[in-house]
Amino acid sequence: MMTTAPRPRERPNANADADAAMRALGNALLSLLERDQAPPCALDDRWTSDDHTTRADVAKHCQPCPLLDPCDTAATATKARFGTWAGIDRTPRGRTT
Numbered sequence: 001m002m003t004t005a006p007r008p009r010e011r012p013n014a015n016a017d018a019d020a021a022m023r024a025l026g027n028a029l030l031s032l033l034e035r036d037q038a039p040p041c042a043l044d045d046r047w048t049s050d051d052h053t054t055r056a057d058v059a060k061h062c063q064p065c066p067l068l069d070p071c072d073t074a075a076t077a078t079k080a081r082f083g084t085w086a087g088i089d090r091t092p093r094g095r096t097t
């Protein structure tokens with residue numbers, strides 16, 4: 001009896017979309033850094049604070065960020081479930097970590 005090798009698992013498109021979105025965000029960030037600029041959240045842990053009020057308060061600082069669109073796309077594609085991304089606190093209510 002002849003056996004066939006198992007087919008490699010295909011990557012779901014969602015993973016490919018998430019990878020592409022994160023790559024696009026990374027490239028946009030590198031481009032910004034090359035111009036000696038940084039997003040408002042750089043080196044600021046309030047965006048990932050355990051405190052909901054803190055995360056909500058910093059959300060308004062995302063609006064002028066040049067990475068707003070790729071950040072939103074990346075958060076959506078990766079189904080981000082913690083922290084503030086693109087002006088939206090993605091942490092479900094009640095979750096603290």
Ligand code: SF4
Binds near residue numbers: 039042047061068072
């Ligand atoms: S839009 Fe994204 S990259 Fe820009 S400050 Fe907000 S969380 Fe940071």
